[in-house]
Amino acid sequence: MSGPKVDVIVGKDKKHYSLPKDLLCYHSRYFDRCFNGGFKEAEEQKLELLEDSVEDFEILLEFMLQGSVPDVIHTRGTVATCMDMIAYADKFAMGEAFCELL
Numbered sequence: 001m002s003g004p005k006v007d008v009i010v011g012k013d014k015k016h017y018s019l020p021k022d023l024l025c026y027h028s029r030y031f032d033r034c035f036n037g038g039f040k041e042a043e044e045q046k047l048e049l050l051e052d053s054v055e056d057f058e059i060l061l062e063f064m065l066q067g068s069v070p071d072v073i074h075t076r077g078t079v080a081t082c083m084d085m086i087a088y089a090d091k092f093a094m095g096e097a098f099c100e101l102l
Helices: 021-027 029-036 040-044 054-066 071-076 079-091 095-101
Strands: 005-010 015-020 046-049
Touching: 005 021, 005 054, 015 021, 015 054, 021 029, 021 054, 029 040, 029 046, 040 046, 054 079, 079 095
Parallel strands: 005 046
Antiparallel strands: 005 015
16 A cells, blocks of 8 residues: 555554554544544654554454454454454444444
8 A cells, every 4th residue: 555654553562563544544533533633643643552452453454454354253253252353443433344244
C-alpha cells in the first residue's frame, strides 16, 4: 500500500508497527480520529496501545488487510474467545464488521 505511514506501538514490550494510515482510517473511526483529529497522535502520527495484546492487535490487523478473520479465532473456537475479539474490535469502532465475519 502506498501513502503515508503511521507508527503504532503495541503491548508491554512495545512492538512497533509502521502501517498505512489510509488502511487504519478506512476501517476505523477510532484510528481516523486519532490520526486526523486534534490529538497528540495526529501531530506525531504515532499511537501507543501499551495495554493491548500484540496477538489481538495482529488479528485485527489481519482482518483489515485480508478482510477475513484469522484461522486462530476458529481454532480456539470458544464463544468467550469470539466475544473477547468482538469487544476488542469494538474498542476501535470495528466490532460490528468483525462480528459479521465470525
